[in-house]
Amino acid sequence: MAKVYRLADELAEKQGVGPLAHGNAKDLAAAASELDVVIAWCATLAEKAEAV
Secondary structure: OHHHHHHHHHHHHHHOOOOOOOOOOOOHHHHHHHHHHHHHHHHHHHHHHHHO
16 A cells, blocks of 8 residues: 555645545555545546546
8 A cells, every 4th residue: 555655645746736645554455445545536636637
């Protein structure tokens, strides 16, 4: 998840938006849930980009 969050932070900076809150997954199930949050966050960025 560290790499996912690092890439999300870079994307946030490029898009000029605030960074995504980082989770602290303790197991695989928690990591999968956190990944769903990152995916949803990315989808909102894509929708905003399409609207411009």
